[in-house]
Amino acid sequence: MSSQQSVTSSITVAAENIGGIDSTEVTLAPGVNVLTGRNATNRTSFLQTIMAALGSRRSSLKGDADAGRVELSFDDERYTRSLTRRNGEVVFDGDPYLDEPELADLFAFLLESNEARRAVRSGDDLRELIMRPIDTDEIEAEISRLEAEKRDLDGRLEELAQLDSELPDLEADRVALADEIEATEEQIADLEADLEAFDLDVEASRERKDAIESAFADLQEARTELESIEYDLETERESRAELKAERDDLAAELEALDDDPESPDRLEGRVQELRDRKRSLDTTVSELQSVIRFNEERLAEDGFDVDLEVDDEAVGDDDGDVTDQLLADSDDVVCWTCGSRVDRDRIEATLDRLRSLRQRKLDERSDLQERIDELSDRRKELREQRRKRGEIETRLEAVEDELERRADRIEALEGDLADQRARVEELESDTETYENAEYGEVIDTHRELNRLELELEDLEAERDEVDARIAEIEGKIEERSDLKGRRETVEDELTDLRTRVDRIEENAVDAFNDHMDSILSILEYRNIDRIWIERRERTVREGRRKVSRTAFDLHIVRTTEDGRTYEDTVDHLSESEREVTGLVFALAGYLVHDVYEVVPFMLLDSLEAIDSNRIADLVAYFEEYVDCLVVALLREDAEALSESYTYVEEI
Known part of the structure; x- marks a missing residue:
């Protein structure tokens, strides 16, 4: 490979x-x-x-x-x-x-002190060692990011579905507006023809006719400008109301956030400190286990074979015989550190204290892991809260600035509106001077023509808005296929991330079991049928809650001389068998994490x-x-x- x-x-x-x-x-x-x-x-x-x-x-x-x-x-x-x-x-x-040697240290540099080999020898947590290179915090953060993107895509696709259903009504509105515009244009043409039919030259001077037409033209222009100002003012007021509502929502959301003074950076340092302590405890537990196993083996063998020679000059032959008899009858063993005979109970008592010390260290390590998990969750929560607070404060500041700009704009438009209304009233007063019996019909025709022209402008503006909305919807609908493709990609990525840890665990177990079967077949250990890892779920407590965690259980199946099979423990493996098992476990990690690519x-x-x-x-x-x-x-x-x-x- x-x-x-x-x-x-x-x-x-x-x-x-x-x-x-x-x-x-x-x-x-x-x-x-x-x-x-x-x-x-x-x-x-x-x-x-x-x-x-x-x-x-x-x-x-x-x-x-x-x-x-x-x-x-x-x-x-x-x-x-x-x-x-x-x-x-x-x-x-x-x-x-x-640059980062962790994978190689764990699964490629297989010296005696290698952690993978030691984990098998000491019966440590194999799952923790296999999963150590995996940054689960990073995976969870990526899952959160993709879930947010998926929600956004779902919202946009739902919006497009609603827009698609809006098109038929808009098409119908466009047809109706076109018919109404056509009818209005015909009415305007008829009125213009009527005005042309009036012979003002007979009853009034050309100057008088021009004055009438100019007055009505000015009035029409002023009314058009007035409507434009009213529309702009209404739009600005609606925008201001929306901004005020958004500001209130942001303020409420900001107030709901806890102003926690605790620093995630300080928690990061604390987590690292606890991890260092845990690694130190791992080393201590491993060393204690080695010491306990060594002493148990020595005790089982009654210590070392040491001759206790007696000085012939200091003690007679009879005394030597009595001493030998006393030693033979005692329950002493030869100490493997100093060579003297020591009461077996004293050694066993010391071993019990060592076992108790190792158990306390294991309990302390579990407590440390629980605290590490709690602090990591708290650190993640604080970082998310800090990020959200920053986003809200930035948006709130932008909304306040926009409200100030809107207020200035509304104030200016209100002034323009007052001026324009006065202008329209003045022009309407001017046109009233021409309303007499002599010019009444002409004036009425001008007034109706002016109304229809304004109505036509509104209809054309409304038609343009409908056309623009239809074009906008059609443009957005064209994005639907791209959005669906991206959503499928995000869904696949989420599935991959959510199952990545499980797949790595499963692959590690499968790799170990397959290679272990092959190695045992090649090396031909006589009374070992199989060495394999079982991946199972167990419930553990994390803080105040119980969660499900995966564990790797190492099984050894042996066969007796009469053909009966039974399950053994790693402690009963020979040193050769333990070393081979540790090396195969390291090889499984080497392959699962693609260390050969590193x-x-x-x-x-x-x-x-x-x-x-x-x-x-x-x-x-x-x-x-x-x-x-x-x-x-x-x-x-x-x-x-x-x-x-x-x-x-x-x-």
């Missing part, structure tokens, strides 16, 4: 003052590289060197050095890392292969508990999934491996 940046050239690793290495330069090749030699030959230090160059911070500086450096070169690229001791701490710098290397160390033939089979199995596999082995364990591999015997 190749990574996105497969290794195609030789690999050069140069290091100074890393782990136990003074200075070295080693060339590796794509495929399997085997570091062989006796113990204490810097094989693990060399693996830490590769880890440092790839971006890990789990490498150590040589004890007697203040600075060290690593250089990794392959495929015409060069990656560097420096380690410097400052104030008792090691500071990392340089240009490594990875880093093309995998490192294996501390395989001494597995016999050489099984190591060879295991390496061959892992080789299929990694571009460059680097394995540290003792010489006798490396003998069973393929001769086609690259071997490094001196570092």
Whole structure:
């Protein structure tokens, strides 16, 4: 399985003052590289060197050095890392292969201290480790964003459906307006013809006729302007009323928001602090479990086989025989720390205290996780509240500014309206002077013509509005197919996000179970039928509420010599079986999280508990999934491996 940046050239690793290495330069090749030699030959230090160059911070500086450096070169690229001791701490710098090494530390750098291997050995929470690289907060935020977009799309599609139903009525209005306009235009044409028929030259001078026509033209223009001002004023008042209603709604919404002085940034620091404490507790629990298991094994074996020699010069033969008899009859064991005999009850009492301490640490870790979850929820709530408050305040400020502008505009229009009404009244008074018996019919005709012309303007304006609305609706309806397509995309993305965690869990379990079946078949552990993970739901308490959480249960099925099957626990696995199970669990994480697309290397160390033939089979199995596999082995364990591999015997 190749990574996105497969290794195609030789690999050069140069290091100074890393782990136990003074200075070295080693060339590796794509495929399997085997570091062989006796113990204490810097094989693990060399693996830490590769880890440092790839971006890990789990490498150590040589004890007697203040600075060290690593250089990794392959495929015409060069990656560097420096380690410097400052104030008792090691500071990392340089240009490594990875900016964020968490995935590689968990599932690619499989040294003895690797968390995936330790989790299996210690019976820790396997689900938590597999899901640790997944940012569930980010997934939830993306789900919230997509849900909001989906609601907006649904609203727009519903609006378009309503607009579509509005079109028939608008089409009917347009036809009716066209008929009414046509009828009005015919009436206007008839009145204009009547005016032409009047012979004013006989009864009045040309100047008098022009004065009448000019007076009515001015009056018509003034009335048109008056209607325009009234319309603008009404529109501005309606807009102001809507803005006031929006302002009241925003003010009420702002008042409803709690003015919480608590800072989400401070909560973030608290969450990080609690996570650091939890990681520290994880380490403590793991170490306590190792100590307990070691002491239980020693106690079961009655300690070490130590000869208690008796000084012949200080004690006679008879006394020695009596002492031997007393020791033989006692319930003492040989202490594996000092070599003296100690009462078994004292050791068991100490073990009980250690077990109680481990349980307290586990309870403390659960309490910390509960507090972390509570603070994370609170931090998310505060951030959302702060964002919403900012949006409301910004909009409220914009509404206040717009209300002020509307008030100024209304005041100006009210002044214009008063002036225009006075102007119309003045013109109407002027036209009344022409109303006498001699010009009454002409004046009435002018007045009716003026009314019809104003009515025609209103009808044409209304028709233009209907045409514009029809065009607007038709334009929006054309967007419907795009909106439906986007809604389907959002729905698919939501489904993918909502099921992503479940799919990762299911894939991890399936990958482990499949690879575990294959490995057991290849390695042929005699009395193990199956090692598998069961994914199940359990109810846990988070704060004051109970929630459903997924758990990974590791099952071991064995067969007795008489063919009877029974379920065992991980504590009863041999060291070899535990190591193989831990490595397969790490491989499952490596594949589920596509770590091969992040880093093309995998490192294996501390395989001494597995016999050489099984190591060879295991390496061959892992080789299929990694571009460059680097394995540290003792010489006798490396003998069973393929001769086609690259071997490094001196570092």
